[in-house]
Amino acid sequence: MTKKPYAILTKEIKELLRDPLSLLTVFVVPITMMLVFGYGLKLDIKHVPFEIVDMDNSHLSRNIAAKFINNKEYFDFKGTKLNKKQAEKDLIEGKIRFFLFFPPKFEENFKKAKETQLQAIIDGSFPYRAEVIKSYINIITSNFNLSKHEYPIKISVESRYWFNESLNQQHLTVVGTLALIMLISPAVFASLLITKEKESGSIYNIYSSPIKTVEYLTGKLIFALIIALINLLILLCMTLYLFKVPFKGNWFIFSVGSLFYLLTAVSFGLFLSNFFKRQVSAFIGSVIMTAIPSYLYSGYLTPVSSMDKTTLMISKTIPTFYYLNLLKDEFFKSAPLKATFGETATLLLFFLTIFSATILTFKKRESQ
Amino acid sequence: MKFLVLIYKEIIQFLRNRGLLLFLIYSFTLDIYLAATGIELTLKNAKFYVQDYDFSPLSRELISSFPQPYFRFKGYVTSNKDLETLLLENKAIGIIRIPPHFEEKLKEGKSGKVGVIVNGAEISSSYLFSAYAQEIIYNFLLRLIPVYPSMEFGIVEAKPRIFFNQNASSKIFMAYSELLTVITLFLLLLPASAVVMEKERGNIEMLMVSPVKTHTFLLVKAISMGIIILLSSVFAISVTIQRFCSVPFHGRVGDFAILTAFYIFTTVGLSLFIASLSKNMLQVSQLTVLILIPILYLSGDWTPIETMPKILQWLSNLSPLKFYIDGAYAVAIKGLSLEFLYKNLLYLFLQGTILFGLSNYFLRKIY
Numbered sequence: 062m063t064k065k066p067y068a069i070l071t072k073e074i075k076e077l078l079r080d081p082l083s084l085l086t087v088f089v090v091p092i093t094m095m096l097v098f099g100y101g102l103k104l105d106i107k108h109v110p111f112e113i114v115d116m117d118n119s120h121l122s123r124n125i126a127a128k129f130i131n132n133k134e135y136f137d138f139k140g141t142k143l144n145k146k147q148a149e150k151d152l153i154e155g156k157i158r159f160f161l162f163f164p165p166k167f168e169e170n171f172k173k174a175k176e177t178q179l180q181a182i183i184d185g186s187f188p189y190r191a192e193v194i195k196s197y198i199n200i201i202t203s204n205f206n207l208s209k210h211e212y213p214i215k216i217s218v219e220s221r222y223w224f225n226e227s228l229n230q231q232h233l234t235v236v237g238t239l240a241l242i243m244l245i246s247p248a249v250f251a252s253l254l255i256t257k258e259k260e261s262g263s264i265y266n267i268y269s270s271p272i273k274t275v276e277y278l279t280g281k282l283i284f285a286l287i288i289a290l291i292n293l294l295i296l297l298c299m300t301l302y303l304f305k306v307p308f309k310g311n312w313f314i315f316s317v318g319s320l321f322y323l324l325t326a327v328s329f330g331l332f333l334s335n336f337f338k339r340q341v342s343a344f345i346g347s348v349i350m351t352a353i354p355s356y357l358y359s360g361y362l363t364p365v366s367s368m369d370k371t372t373l374m375i376s377k378t379i380p381t382f383y384y385l386n387l388l389k390d391e392f393f394k395s396a397p398l399k400a401t402f403g404e405t406a407t408l409l410l411f412f413l414t415i416f417s418a419t420i421l422t423f424k425k426r427e428s429q
Numbered sequence: 430m431k432f433l434v435l436i437y438k439e440i441i442q443f444l445r446n447r448g449l450l451l452f453l454i455y456s457f458t459l460d461i462y463l464a465a466t467g468i469e470l471t472l473k474n475a476k477f478y479v480q481d482y483d484f485s486p487l488s489r490e491l492i493s494s495f496p497q498p499y500f501r502f503k504g505y506v507t508s509n510k511d512l513e514t515l516l517l518e519n520k521a522i523g524i525i526r527i528p529p530h531f532e533e534k535l536k537e538g539k540s541g542k543v544g545v546i547v548n549g550a551e552i553s554s555s556y557l558f559s560a561y562a563q564e565i566i567y568n569f570l571l572r573l574i575p576v577y578p579s580m581e582f583g584i585v586e587a588k589p590r591i592f593f594n595q596n597a598s599s600k601i602f603m604a605y606s607e608l609l610t611v612i613t614l615f616l617l618l619l620p621a622s623a624v625v626m627e628k629e630r631g632n633i634e635m636l637m638v639s640p641v642k643t644h645t646f647l648l649v650k651a652i653s654m655g656i657i658i659l660l661s662s663v664f665a666i667s668v669t670i671q672r673f674c675s676v677p678f679h680g681r682v683g684d685f686a687i688l689t690a691f692y693i694f695t696t697v698g699l700s701l702f703i704a705s706l707s708k709n710m711l712q713v714s715q716l717t718v719l720i721l722i723p724i725l726y727l728s729g730d731w732t733p734i735e736t737m738p739k740i741l742q743w744l745s746n747l748s749p750l751k752f753y754i755d756g757a758y759a760v761a762i763k764g765l766s767l768e769f770l771y772k773n774l775l776y777l778f779l780q781g782t783i784l785f786g787l788s789n790y791f792l793r794k795i796y
Contacts, residue, residue, distance in 0.1 A: 082708070086715030094722055101726040104553055125585065152592060153763060155755070171585065178588045185591035186758055188599050189470045189553060195589045196560035202587040203567035209585075214573065215540035216531070218566045220559045223516050225549030228559070233552050249718075253711055260630075340710035341622035342448035348614070348714075349452050353460060363468045364554035366475055366522050372467035386519075393550040394517055 065272050069280025073254070077288075087250065091242050091292045095299050098238040102362070104230040106193045108137040112148050112160040115141060119168035125179065128201050129161065135197055152184055159183040159194055224393040235304045236392050237361040239296050240385045243319075244326045245351045247289035251330025252347040254281050256340045267425070274423050278331060282416070285327040293319060310391030314401050318391075321408035322384045326351075328416040335422045355381035383407045431641070432649065439623065439653035453657070456611045457665040458673075465604035465674040472499045472557040475522045478506040478515055480544075483531035491543075492525065494569050499561060516548045523547040523558045535573070604676045605761055608665050609754055612658060612689070613725070616696040617703070617717050619654040624704035625713045647789060651697040655690070662689050666761075679764030687767060688760060691777040692753040698784030699749070705791035724748045752776045 077084050111129070115122050130138040139157055142148040148160040162180040171177040181198045185191045207214050222228040258264040267277055300306050308315075330347055337343040357363060358372065359381035368376065376382045387404040390396035444450060477500060481488050492502060503521060506512050515521045526544030528534070534541040545562045547555045624647075627636065636646050663686055670676050678685075703716045727741065728750035734742055745751050756773040759765040767774075 080709075080711075083711045083715070086712060086719065090715045090718050093719055097722045097726045104556070106556070121585075153759075153765075177585050179585055181587055181589040183589055183591045186602070186762060188602050189557070191591050192471045192557060193560055195591070196557075196564045198587050198589055199564045200560070200567055202585055203564070203571050206571050206585055207567065214535060214570050215538055216535055216570060217540070217542055218545060218563045219542045220545040220547060220563065222547050222549035222555065222559075223513075225555075228547070228549050228555060230552070230556070233550065237552065249714055250711075253714065257710070337448050339446065339448075339626070341618075341626055342446060342452075344622070344710060344714045345452055345615075345618050346448060348618070348718075349456060349460075353456075353610075357464055357468055360552065362552060363470060364472075364552060364557075365519075366551060366554050367469035367471065367473035369467065369469070372463075375463070375467065389550045396517055400517060 065276040066280035066283060069272075069277060070284050073281070073284040087288060088292060088295065091246050091296060092299070094242050094246075095235075095238055095296050099231070099235045099299070099304050102231075102234040102238075104189075104234065104362070106190055106197075107135055108133075109135060109159070109194055109197075110137045110139050110157045112139050112151060112157050113141045113163075114143070114145055114148050114160060115163045116144075116165045117163045117167035121168040121171055122163040125202070125205055126161065126163075128205055132201070149182070152182060155184070157184075158190065159198075161198075224389075231304065232306045232393075234362075235300055235306055236388050237359075237385060239300055240322075240359065240381050240388055241352075241355050241361055242296060243289065243293055243323060244355050244381050244384075245348070246292060247285055247323055247326040248330035248333070248351045249344060249347045250288060251281070251285040251327045252334045252337075252343040253330075253340050254285060255331060255334040256337050256343040259338055260340055274420055274425055278416075278420060278423060281331060282324070282327055285330065286323055289323040289327060293323065306392060308392055309395035311395075311398070314387075314398065314405065315391045318384065318387045318401070318405045318408060321405065321412050322380060324412040325380045325408060325415060328412060328419055332415050332419040332422070335419060335424075354379050358382060359385050361385065380408060380411045383411075432645070435641070435645075435649040436653045436656075439649060440657065443619075443623075443653070443657060453615065453661060456615065457608075457661045458669050460611065461604060461607045461665060461669050462673050464607040465600050465670070465676060468599060468603050470553070470599040470602065472554055472561055474498060474501050475554060475558050475561075476501050476503050476520065477523045477525060477558075478503050478512070478521050480506050480512060480524055480526040482529040483527050485532035487532040487535065488527045491527065491566065491569050495525075495562075495565055512546070516546075519548070519551075521548065522551055522554055523562065525562065535570075600674065601676050601762065604670050604674050605758065608662065608670065609750070609757060610725075611665075612662050612692075613696065613721070613750060615658055615661075616654075616693060617700050617721055619658070620650050620697045620700040621704040621707075621713050621717060622710070623650050623654060624701060625707060625710055647701055647785070647792065651694075651701065651785075655693040655697055658693060659686060659689055662686075678761055680760035681766065684767045685757065685760050688753065688756045688770065688774070691774050691781075692749060695749040695777045695781035695784065698781040698788065701788040702784050702791070705788040724750050727751060728754050746776070747780075749777055749780050 077087075113126050113129075115126065129136050139151075142151070142160070145162060148157070148162070151157045152160060160182055162182065164178065164180065167177055167179070179202060181195070183191050183194050225232055255264070258267070301308060329351070333347050333350065334343050337346060354375070355361065358376040358379050360376070361381070365373070365376065365382075383404045387401055387408075390401050390404070477495070479492050479502070481492075495502060506515065506524065512524055515524070524544075524546040526546060528541045528543065531541060531543070533539075543566055545559055545566075547559050549555050663682060666678060666682055666685060671678055699720065700717075703713060703720060707713045707716055727745040727748035729745060734745050734751075752773040756770045759770060760767075
């Protein structure tokens with residue numbers, strides 16, 4: 062029983078070792094993805110470039126402007142413009158993300174105790190960024206108002222972040238990227254394993270040999286799993302030592318959950334290859350069916366909490382959703398065993414279902 | 430004539446591959462629709478609990494000033510242990526903690542702190558929750574001022590106006606962002622796969638000895654795949670995005686098509702370059718991903734270019750996607766016409782020409 066899968070495994074390993082370019086890229090691609098996404102994705106909104114158009118040029122307007130200009134952590138002052146047209150031009154060309162406009166009689170109105178309007182024109186091309194910038198502007202003006210009044214309100218707001226004390230978005234994107242790559246890369250790799258043989262014709266050897274479907278698929282599964290495990294180990298080391306994401310949880314739960322997840326990814330790739338005759342289609346198919354759903358629905362960059370019911374239902378059919386939750390539990394929350402049980406069990410269920418489906422749909426003869 | 434026959438052959442060949450066709454249709458319709466209608470990038474229904482140590486009318490008023498549909502008040506929490514469980518099990522994004530004697534302190538002008546405790550393991554919504562909550566609490570405090578008679582100055586009110594996308598709607602952004610991603614994905618995959626398929630099957634030797642020149646062969650692949658993608662994207666703009674998602678398109682579809690054609694030229698060049706270097710599908714797949722990622726990153730679609738280190742800002746000029754996204758958003762969302770975008774077109778054309786030259790060179794060198 063174990064001999065035949067083993068033969069398949071050794072054959073695959075030899076084949077890969079003979080193809081150095083492929084061997085190299087199989088490991089280089091995940092590392093590059095991790096480096097680019099880990100360092101590149103910056104969701105923190107800081108140093109936002111802006112300009113000021115001051116038609117009033119009064120003590121008050123300069124005073125408020127200074128509040129923005131001196132806030133170097135969040136804003137990056139690019140200069141003043143004489144009129145709205147010029148600033149709008151820079152906004153359209155993407156040189157700045159917003160500008161402040163102080164209308165004439167700004168201070169006069171303020172002194173008459175009228176409501177004084179300070180306009181802020183924000184680039185809305187990226188909604189998340191626009192919303193955060195809007196909040197920053199409101200917080201600064203509110204604080205200015207509170208400080209200006211004779212009757213002082215000394216209540217302040219203090220934000221604290223649990224599980225990720227400095228609200229380091231990089232830690233979240235790195236862990237999310239790990240989850241994403243470990244679905245896409247094994248699935249794509251596995252989807253080519255069988256279609257490759259279909260194209261070269263060597264699949265006929267399998268059709269006519271006494272090897273059973275289960276044995277053949279198990280051999281392929283184990284081979285792809287070994288490659289995936291090596292990749293996981295590399296990416297994990299990068300997460301811990303390069304990006305310095307602290308691990309607070311339990312290594313045993315992490316390992317078991319990861320094993321099920323990788324098995325799910327690999328068997329999904331094998332499953333897809335049952336439906337394709339060509340490697341081209343298998344490749345494009347596996348990329349589209351893993352990359353897009355896991356990127357959109359797993360809570361990687363799009364917040365799960367904001368999803369509506371339908372979208373949340375889609376999310377729950379995607380293994381990355383559970384694995385990412387498990388990773389967050391283990392990396393950030395040091396969640397108790399009980400809390401992670403559901404996710405681990407779901408991942409195991411995914412693997413068993415998909416692999417059984419692969420065995421059932423694999424046809425050990427040529428289909429017309 | 431030879432040219433047309435070859436293009437015809439390529440398109441027929443593509444249409445016969447049902448699996449691929451299915452993915453193409455799915456990606457330019459349902460995928461964009463789901464992304465546009467289902468994904469919300471801003472805060473929505475953010476569940477929060479309140480730890481109220483004051484229980485005064487004022488503290489309750491503060492809580493009721495958290496507006497729906499951004500926030501959803503789920504209840505009160507008393508012990509710190511319950512608070513931890515709520516955050517641990519993702520039952521809440523955040524907790525608002527109101528200090529003891531909140532109302533008293535406020536009226537007497539004493540200092541106090543309202544706490545906002547956020548689940549830091551949630552991407553982007555943690556950021557938004559914290560920013561919105563602060564904004565709401567400060568605005569609430571500000572509204573209390575007119576109660577006091579000693580007021581002698583007005584209030585400065587910030588009047589933010591969001592350009593191009595008034596409600597900062599995720600739908601508009603997601604629809605176009607998804608379309609551009611899908612276009613890029615197919616552009617890189619299709620032509621490279623088409624060339625490698627010929628290599629693997631041995632057809633390429635036949636082409637090499639036939640009177641068809643290498644560059645004609647490449648050009649045909651490029652043009653036929655380009656036509657397919659161009660038609661799909663025009664369909665996506667006019668039907669999927671405008672009709673099904675009811676997302677507005679401000680520019681001219683023709684302008685968008687011309688810009689896309691230029692982008693197709695460049696990316697197909699890149700794809701063929703990959704094909705000329707690789708020998709089998711595994712290599713194509715890996716090299717494609719290897720090249721696609723920096724292109725996506727450097728385009729500034731995810732992360733604004735101004736936040737990148739200087740050297741990357743300079744390198745971002747190598748990403749064709751940067752010029753395309755820039756131009757596509759300008760046409761689709763800002764409603765600009767092509768004459769504003771001649772620079773983008775020029776860059777795309779230049780990059781494409783170089784890549785075509787290189788792939789022509791490599792393909793000929795191998796055989």
